[in-house]
C-alpha cells in the first residue's frame with residue numbers, strides 16, 4: 001500500500017489518484033467513474049471505489065455507503081448519457097471464470113445497444 005487505501009501497482013488506484021490519465025465523468029471523495037479504455041458498448045463507464053478492494057468478494061458491511069453511492073451514480077450517469085429509457089447494465093466480474101482482468105473492484109455501466117443474457 002502507498003497512500004491510504006491504495007495498492008502500489010494498481011492501475012485503477014493510479015487513475016483514481018490522477019497519476020494515470022482517464023476520461024473521468026464523475027468523482028467524489030469515495031468513488032470515481034471513468035470511461036473504459038476499450039469500450040464494449042456506446043456507453044461503457046467503470047465505477048470504482050477510491051479504496052483499493054480486490055473484488056466484490058472482499059466487500060464488507062463497512063462498504064455499504066460506497067456501494068449505494070456507486071449504484072445511485074450509475075443511474076445518474078445513465079440518465080446523462082441518454083440511456084435511461086433504452087436500458088443499461090451494471091455488472092462486476094469476480095475472478096478468472098468471470099473474466100476479471102483488473103483486481104480493483106469495478107462496476108461496468110454498459111448501454112446504448114441491445115445486450116444478450118446470459119453473457120457468454
Ligand code: 5GP
Nearest residue numbers: 011022034035036037038093099100101102
Ligand atoms: P474486467 O475485465 O476486470 O471486468 O474489466 C476491466 C476493464 O478495465 C476492461 O473493460 C478494460 O478495458 C478496462 N481497462 C483496463 N485498463 C484500463 C485503463 O488503463 N484505463 C481505462 N480507462 N480502462 C482500462
Ligand code: ZN
Nearest residue numbers: 010013052104
Ligand atoms: Zn487499486
